[in-house]
Amino acid sequence: MGESQGTLRDVAHLGHVELLTPKPEESLRFFCDVLSMQEVARQRQSVYLRAWGEYESYSLKLTESRQAGIAHTAFRAWSPQALDRRAQAIEASGRGLGWLDGDIGHGKAYQFTDPDGHVLELYYESEKYQAPDALRPALKNQPQRTPNHGIGVRRLDHINFLGRHPASNRAFMQQQMGAMLTEEIVLDDGTESGIWLTFTNKAYDVVYTMDATGSTGRLHHIAYWVDTREDVLRAADIYLEHGIPIEFAPGKHAIAQGFFLYAREPGGNRIEIATGSYLILDPDWKPIIWSQADRAKGQAWGTPTVATFHTYGTPPVVPEERR
Amino acid sequence: MGESQGTLRDVAHLGHVELLTPKPEESLRFFCDVLSMQEVARQRQSVYLRAWGEYESYSLKLTESRQAGIAHTAFRAWSPQALDRRAQAIEASGRGLGWLDGDIGHGKAYQFTDPDGHVLELYYESEKYQAPDALRPALKNQPQRTPNHGIGVRRLDHINFLGRHPASNRAFMQQQMGAMLTEEIVLDDGTESGIWLTFTNKAYDVVYTMDATGSTGRLHHIAYWVDTREDVLRAADIYLEHGIPIEFAPGKHAIAQGFFLYAREPGGNRIEIATGSYLILDPDWKPIIWSQADRAKGQAWGTPTVATFHTYGTPPVVPEERR
Amino acid sequence: MGESQGTLRDVAHLGHVELLTPKPEESLRFFCDVLSMQEVARQRQSVYLRAWGEYESYSLKLTESRQAGIAHTAFRAWSPQALDRRAQAIEASGRGLGWLDGDIGHGKAYQFTDPDGHVLELYYESEKYQAPDALRPALKNQPQRTPNHGIGVRRLDHINFLGRHPASNRAFMQQQMGAMLTEEIVLDDGTESGIWLTFTNKAYDVVYTMDATGSTGRLHHIAYWVDTREDVLRAADIYLEHGIPIEFAPGKHAIAQGFFLYAREPGGNRIEIATGSYLILDPDWKPIIWSQADRAKGQAWGTPTVATFHTYGTPPVVPEERR
């Protein structure tokens, strides 16, 4: 890992994800009514959605599909030069898929896969969101008025991929994307079973955890940010009133110390409402290593991790496994 | 401003400040008992103090002096190369004071002044804090056990300098230090009277506001971070019980949307307990400009700014002006 | 005061208020869209509104009128016997107005005035709210589903009358209604200028403060309860986004230690969003007396009380006095 830790700085941040859903109408209502996201565009089988605090046009492309899962995950490069540098390096690594013309809200994008087969994209040109009159905020330093209903998620925070070999994805993310490894689970046999990576001062933007089913290319969850733990507790009550089954009630992760709430949107994808955690300002951060013994203690306050966390992902591979 | 916005990335973050106090014992008790900071070293007239969440050894060097004020402000460079690059550029700009051997906890530092005369330092080598047994945390991803008393500040968050011409300091910080301008007050006559600058994904690390007394080189305040608004409200109660006069009760700033509480430590320096605000992920962020009319609305919830905010700083220049 | 302190226990709690508004449509939208109250009935010039946590049908009767103000304030008796006892005693005191047949949601009521001329009512029979299917809660121990928009006030908490002689109202409330005096402002000349009274374990249900304009029968404010200080801070943001002018930003009262936010509904009546304070369990509570010197310290964290607090009430008597 050593030298590759955070020296490239060519990737600015996680930009957006394309989520697949077999129940597009119900998923859309979940993101709009319950999470308070805003529709900004529609095209073919996709609806583009944003959270109120995002400076770009959207963070979620919700696409109708036969089954749930993650179609692609896009990162914004730091500059046009950074975009070209990364594209060339990834091309040379053999994982490149080539350039795309872009999509609603952003310019040309370089497409590639991580070793686990998740489709990734990198772009630089990005339209900044301009709120229409009805959504203009009272304070000019926020992109959009805060919503008056629902949980009110602020911005896409991170993505957690499931993967067959987190370590190979970790190496790719560090070497080709310049990600910094911040925390890590290393089993007694040396297997790296969980990987926390960042491109920013946040403790993590991308996570890889071991897929206990041995599948590849699956999604564990995406997370939307709220500002306070009270917001997370309030979100749990909103889920309760909306009949959204809660998979993992609010609690505090030991790793990265995030405060969480997990549920599944109607299409089956796991969604986290997240806050807490900490900022990393150190340019030569030494990754935190969690052992098997550490992990046996459960989450920060001793709560055992729900069993479905290790096997359920999208697309689901064990059909009956729905909570 | 244009091109200089955030492209250098040679400065990692604000590291520590040296605060002067005419009442060293009382100031020390304030930082230790009320803010929950930890003494890590003493040398000559100085005590070195840390907050529990800081990865470096300390963020506050508290030095006995005839009057209150800020002796120097230190930033950590991103790498040894970055440190040299900045030192050369600043030297060339004519504001350099030369290299220092270092201090407790960090290596050699390049010293210089901003156009207003505040003494600044840049260093790279830094000792990571190792908690002694009694202060070892339950969770290995925090540097130190959270304190069991007081407000429990987590880390130094930002510094707010007073200055005769914020604009010239702004230009220096952008051009020589690679700071990014995030928000700004521009009066009707074009004067830049408030400047918010960052080196990180935080909305601001350094602020310059106009010194209404026409003085130079003064301090408006330093801010320590807590994680929640509840922590800030709790801090106000702790100040109340400790007889610390509150200058500006908890509220929400319009600019940068920070949630604040201001008081003065016994030596006279203004201290903010801060949380809230927002992260900036956009690499080509367009600064938010606040007009005189905008500012006339007061803070976010309409509260007028306390009058002493425009004149009181350290060292005090209007001796009787103590609230 | 002595013996009358809390021994009668014939009044159970504050039930509802009838608020007058010259802008019925805008007031209604404020209570429904911003405070999240629910319309339960309409009759003639009145709309009946409830908060989600109330066991009775409503707590607010909003009535169109030439000017803002309070038409009547109703309390629920502990039992039918208690109602009769109070009616007889008040009749004997000479302040009785007689029995009314009742109104939507409650049975016969005895009407009377306090010495300041505010119209009060006492009733016992009360319909318990039955949520329609669409508003049925997930948890059976709350009367109604929590709303998915707005501030989400839980229940009517207290009423603050303005009065020419708080002391005479205090005596009436203690002797005829069995209220317990909990806190009080006594000026240096012995004038009781602020009176906090309760019928429950809450620190106050009814407040009388001196009307600096010398008027009688006016309203200072009514308060709706939310559960957390975070809810109050969030309410301030919601006001900000809805363009509701904030009269007194969130803060902590010294007296009774309530956490507050004050604004005026479009009709002009002052509305508090309230939480905090404390429970009184002591059956022989000794009232807390605040002196003029105590009050000179401002609110709990030193914030001065806004000037309009001492003169603005409804109906307004100084027409131009709008903030």
Add this chain to the structure above:
Amino acid sequence: MGESQGTLRDVAHLGHVELLTPKPEESLRFFCDVLSMQEVARQRQSVYLRAWGEYESYSLKLTESRQAGIAHTAFRAWSPQALDRRAQAIEASGRGLGWLDGDIGHGKAYQFTDPDGHVLELYYESEKYQAPDALRPALKNQPQRTPNHGIGVRRLDHINFLGRHPASNRAFMQQQMGAMLTEEIVLDDGTESGIWLTFTNKAYDVVYTMDATGSTGRLHHIAYWVDTREDVLRAADIYLEHGIPIEFAPGKHAIAQGFFLYAREPGGNRIEIATGSYLILDPDWKPIIWSQADRAKGQAWGTPTVATFHTYGTPPVVPEERR
């Protein structure tokens, strides 16, 4: 139940408990250092402790003993007359044990048992706490300065007894003590397995839950109150840093909607840090009945109740059952 619901009103509130501990020094340190309670007196094998918000001298008498458990639970009567009325009625019911001279901080007390054998006391005369200078609060409406360390519990909130037949204890509490039944678990076979009772506007002061071991006279837990959910989350972190094993991490109860955190003090007694819940203002409240099917849903957010909740109590009867 019918008529007995809340009509007597002779009992004002839960006053204090006497807890037994086989590890008196460690238990004392837990209550003082971690819960921030204050020692007010010592006598023989007992230490008397108070929380900062209590108007009486103490709420916890901690007594050295061979094993953990609850020695007695004391309630304050509404008046001297109420005390006599209750003593006579209980005497007549055959459960009386007779008068005691009193104890530190309170006058003569009538002692009796509930049908399950828990020792109860009723007293009226009570010394109001007078803070010594060092503990005098900044605001005169609180009995004591808020502590500057630890969790900072405010007051004793409730007691949860384990019992062989909750229903018979329920009937005793209603008929002899005038308690109001607020919520209840009724199994499919009609067994009342959980009983929530109140003497105040709080949703519960006393709880009886079925002892799955068939024992009598045991304690499930006592609960201390904090004002906010943030305080409960902070308490969990404080437990974590102090190595106090958390039995049930912060969450929301379905019944009574309390927000909880459970751990065991070093002597083995289960302690809850509690907030949330709701006030009951209705004088003819209809109890909420929870069925077996309702309870199968777990706590409010779907979290299953920890298994030890149904069997662990003090004194422990299954010696090895320690988490």
